[in-house]
Amino acid sequence: MxxxxxxxxxxxxxxxxxxxxxxxxxxxxxxxxxxxxxxxxxxxxxxxxxxxxxxxxxxxxxxxxxxxxxxxxxxxxxxxxxxxxxxxxxxxxxxxxxxxxxxxxxxxxxxxxxxxxxxxxxxxxxxxxxxxxxxxxxxxxxxxxxxxxxxxxxxxxxxxxxxxxxxxxxxxxxxxxxxxxxxxxxxxxxxxxxxxxxxxxxxxxxxxxxxxxxxxxxxxxxxxxxxxxxxxxxxxxxxxxxxxxxxxxxxWQQKKYLGVGPSAHSYDGQSRQWNVANNHLYMRSLAQGTVPFEREVLSRTNQINEYFFTTLRTRWGTDLTFLQRFFDFTPDPQKIDLLQQQGLIQIENERLTLTRPGKLLADKIALEFFIDEG
Ligand code: SF4
Structure with missing residues (x-):
């Protein structure tokens, strides 16, 4: 769906x-x-x-x-x-x-x-x-x-x-x-x-x-x-x-979606694309039968970072089993330990979620888990 x-x-x-x-x-x-x-x-x-x-x-x-x-x-x-x-x-x-x-x-x-x-x-x-x-x-x-x-x-x-x-x-x-x-x-x-x-x-x-x-x-x-x-x-x-x-x-659950209209974004599971954010250029291009968009194929690194960024903000949290199974990736245990000691995250049933103090720092905590390309 x-x-x-x-x-x-x-x-x-x-x-x-x-x-x-x-x-x-x-x-x-x-x-x-x-x-x-x-x-x-x-x-x-x-x-x-x-x-x-x-x-x-x-x-x-x-x-x-x-x-x-x-x-x-x-x-x-x-x-x-x-x-x-x-x-x-x-x-x-x-x-x-x-x-x-x-x-x-x-x-x-x-x-x-x-x-x-x-x-x-x-x-x-x-x-x-x-x-x-x-x-x-x-x-x-x-x-x-x-x-x-x-x-x-x-x-x-x-x-x-x-x-x-x-x-x-x-x-x-x-x-x-x-x-x-x-x-x-x-x-x-x-x-x-x-x-x-x-x-x-x-x-x-x-x-x-x-x-x-x-x-x-x-x-x-x-x-x-x-x-x-x-x-x-x-x-x-x-x-x-x-x-x-x-x-x-x-x-937030990485399902596919199509965005239509100027500036709308789409995701097909492998890539993201975004339409031109200009009404005139959008209509002119459609009049010629072309959708004006740019596209980025997501690397494994992009996908892992996006997964952290979106899932950590939700009550369902980041599924560590999913990360292992689909990306063969395990987050740095030292980082996890430190954030747990600071009372910012918790892990239950292999799901990493934010504590109440952690919710005040959601984006910063997600950045802690980001990995570099290469
Ligand atoms: S400018 Fe338009 S889109 Fe932006 S907040 Fe106001 S009503 Fe919403």
């Missing part, structure tokens, strides 16, 4: 922290959708006949698409790929798009999971981020989505804004928990170079929180969500029992 990702590269306005690929010029949405439909037919052999059990509309802002555009894409998917009987079909949505009419349309189009970009219920934080919605819209769309029968809803939260305190974070988390979503993705604000915040940081006008303050907030998020009955199944992802994001979990 495999996954399909569709990148919809349009947004109403640029959030100041965001470095995803998108354009605020929506005039070519129709042509872009046609180009993605074309790419779906060209790429129909990519997954080697495996049936899709997850479809994910990401972006950008897929909730900007009209009903007809989503149904066109859904039809193109079914025309080119086998799909399991009950696929998880997720659409990322922003609260200002989710009118009751839009929610009904999304249901009718076959979307059965919503990932809503709430980020905060604090208007001062939303304005600071330059989000297009406010807290009242956020609250209304969640209520409406529940009323209209969406039972599998994920809400995004960003913590670590410069003026955020543990008290304001608690107010936010309480609101998130009150709405009882099945899934919450909680990310620390990270400052990327080519964003408004990145420029502010460079010229010294962005007042970042210290690493210690960010760590305190992350610890608070983990504790509060766990107490509320959410399982942290990946560093940034929390869910009610059984409500993992099947799509994202498949990335």
């Amino acid at each position: 495999a996954g399909l990702y569709l990148h919809i590269p349009f947004c109403k306005q640029a959030c100041y922290y965001c470095d995803f690929h998108f354009s605020t010029n929506q005039q070519q949405t129709e042509q872009l959708v046609q180009a993605i439909c074309h790419e779906l037919t060209i790429q129909k052999e990519y997954l080697g006949g495996e049936a899709l059990d997850t479809v994910y509309f990401g972006g950008g802002t897929p909730s900007l698409l009209a009903f007809e555009q989503i149904t066109l894409l859904m039809t193109a998917i079914k025309d080119s790929f086998a799909v399991t009987a009950t696929p998880e079909v997720t659409l990322e949505a922003n609260p200002d798009d989710l009118t009751t009419e839009k929610l009904k349309e999304l249901r009718a189009a076959g979307i059965n999971r919503l990932s809503i970009g709430i980020q905060s219920f604090d208007d001062s934080i939303l304005q600071f981020f330059n989000r297009a919605h406010n807290a009242a819209q956020a609250e209304k769309c969640i209520r409406d989505a529940h009323l209209l029968g969406f039972t599998n809803i994920s809400l995004d939260l960003i913590f670590g804004a410069p003026h955020q305190t543990l008290q304001s974070l608690e107010r936010d988390l309480s609101r998130f928990i009150d709405f009882a979503p099945k899934h919450i993705s909680a990310y620390s604000l990270t400052i990327e170079e080519k964003t408004v915040f990145g420029h502010q940081l460079k010229n010294g006008t962005f007042p970042v929180l210290s690493e210690g303050q960010l760590a305190e907030q992350f610890k608070y998020v983990m504790k509060r969500l766990e107490e509320a009955g959410y399982e942290q199944y990946e560093i940034s992802n929390f869910c009610r029992p059984g409500y993992y994001s099947k799509h994202n979990t498949s990335y």
Whole structure:
């Protein structure tokens, strides 16, 4: 079984922290959708006949698409790929798009999971981020989505804004928990170079929180969500029992996926490829019948390093038996001993997982296990 990702590269306005690929010029949405439909037919052999059990509309802002555009894409998917009987079909949505009419349309189009970009219920934080919605819209769309029968809803939260305190974070988390979503993705604000915040940081006008303050907030998020009955199944992802994001979990479990649309990434078990991150070049190339991508065949070293990087972040951890069996690789026992003594990792049933303190250093710990080429 495999996954399909569709990148919809349009947004109403640029959030100041965001470095995803998108354009605020929506005039070519129709042509872009046609180009993605074309790419779906060209790429129909990519997954080697495996049936899709997850479809994910990401972006950008897929909730900007009209009903007809989503149904066109859904039809193109079914025309080119086998799909399991009950696929998880997720659409990322922003609260200002989710009118009751839009929610009904999304249901009718076959979307059965919503990932809503709430980020905060604090208007001062939303304005600071330059989000297009406010807290009242956020609250209304969640209520409406529940009323209209969406039972599998994920809400995004960003913590670590410069003026955020543990008290304001608690107010936010309480609101998130009150709405009882099945899934919450909680990310620390990270400052990327080519964003408004990145420029502010460079010229010294962005007042970042210290690493210690960010760590305190992350610890608070983990504790509060766990107490509320959410399982942290990946560093940034929390869910009610059984409500993992099947799509994202498949990335972390090395399953195959195809990504279509500008900037989308794909993985076929041996190589990764990524489409050009430029709407104009993407459409021009598809008009000539070619998918514009670059490809990298993964070496054994790449595969081992990626395996550490993705699996260590999850509750299932890194399977040492798998590493031995598939890569004939055993991690350095001295490193393992040291990290265990520091209380950052634990091993049970040949699976290496992060402890709570280790979760604060996930990427650094994964880097400890990385091996060099050659
Ligand atoms: S709506 Fe989402 S994709 Fe668009 S700019 Fe904001 S965070 Fe980025």
